[in-house]
Amino acid sequence: MDKKYAEDLLKRYNEGNVSEQEKAIVETWYLSFRSESPSPEINDEILKHHQQQSIAGLTAYTNNSGGKVRKMFGRQFIVAAASVTIALVVGVYQFGNYYKKKHKTTMPQSLAANLVPGSNKVTLTLSNGSKVVLSGAKNGLVANDAGASINKTADGSVAYAPKHEGGQPGALLFNTAVTPRGGQYQFTLSDGTKVWLNAATTFKFPVQFEGNERRVELTGEAYFEVAHDRSRPFRVVSNGQVVEVLGTHFNVNSYADESAVSTTLLEGSVKVSHNGASEIIKPGEQARLNADKFDVVKVNTEQAVAWKNGLFYFRDASIYEVMRQFSRWYDVDVKFEGKVPERQFSGGVSRNVNASQILDLLSFKKINYRIQGRTIVITP
Secondary structure, X not given: OOHHHHHHHHHHHXXXXXXXHHHHHHHHHHHHHHHHOOOOOOOHXXXXXXXXXXXXXXXXXXXXXXXXXXXXXXXXXXXXXXXXXXXXXXXXXXXXHHHHHHOOOOOOHHHHHHOOOOEEOOEEEOOOOOEEEHHHOOOEEEEEEOOEEEEEXXXXXXXXXXXOOOOOOOOOOEEEEEEOOOEEEEEEOOOOOEEEEOOOEEEEEEOOOOOOOEEEEEEOEEEEEOOOXXXXXXXXXXXOEEEEEOOOEEEEEOOOOOOOEEEEEEEOOEEEEEOOEEEEEOOOEEEEEEOOEEEEEEOOHHHHOHXXXXXXXXXXXXXXXXXXXXXXXXXXXXXXXXXXXXXXXEEEEEOOOOHHHHHXXXXXXXXXXXXXXXXXXXXX
């Protein structure tokens, strides 16, 4: 395998004549290359360096896979595409010429500086109505509520300790955690259940679980690792549906602007219910609630929880899906003008990259945009 194959793959990509796996590899490589090359100028020395890495890496990669592009998804694919080589399959010199000719959209440095990736941000409302901004709090005890201590740990997450002896038995008092756009956070509930909150999410939960169930409420997206308790099922109420488990790992996406409420199971078993209808899903399956109807499909679970692992990961995603995630994580508004070209995006990249590197992918896919303050306008 040599440079000829790499150049042929880029040519076929531009013509739309590649497999899903080849398309994902090209686009993941592209984002990785951009994150390694923050300068808007790509000179001949940089291109030559990356070209050498590209061809050497491609040769080793294809030799190890019998000369074929291996079918890889999720984290395994991302690691292979982003770390086996910086430029896995593309003749970079040819790409550099294409890049310099085709990329017309620019982002002023002052605007680029404002579009930074999200970070750990959350506001916690206690049962008495008082608010605690946890992102600015010091490690250690941050509050007491209903006899339970709330502690910020060294890794930046928050853990609820069981209430002290003599606490009010039977009282079900709630806290509410809200992550803004551009925010995320992790909690450990009083029963040991771990919860990761994505951006623009509201999560309501008891300070201490009482009675014969553990019930929480969610708007937005969260990943759960539920502590096993056979006597008390854990229930997540989100946008009209109820997810019931005894102890397992799953992800719920219930953003109002998504087409369906999606529940993805990684381990164990989950029952998803809505208006008397219910579905039992198995690991590797996703229940999608859309217009009062459940569909159960097999999915790539790594893709569903990529956000929790610090990644954007797309597989044949529309421009609208890409920009919804972009809007939440970079805290920007997105508008569409006119008839936007239909494009599909595949590949993965860290969520810690600058917004300009994600926006560059739009230009790579021949989608135009302009920036107005904190609004990205997508145009034909």
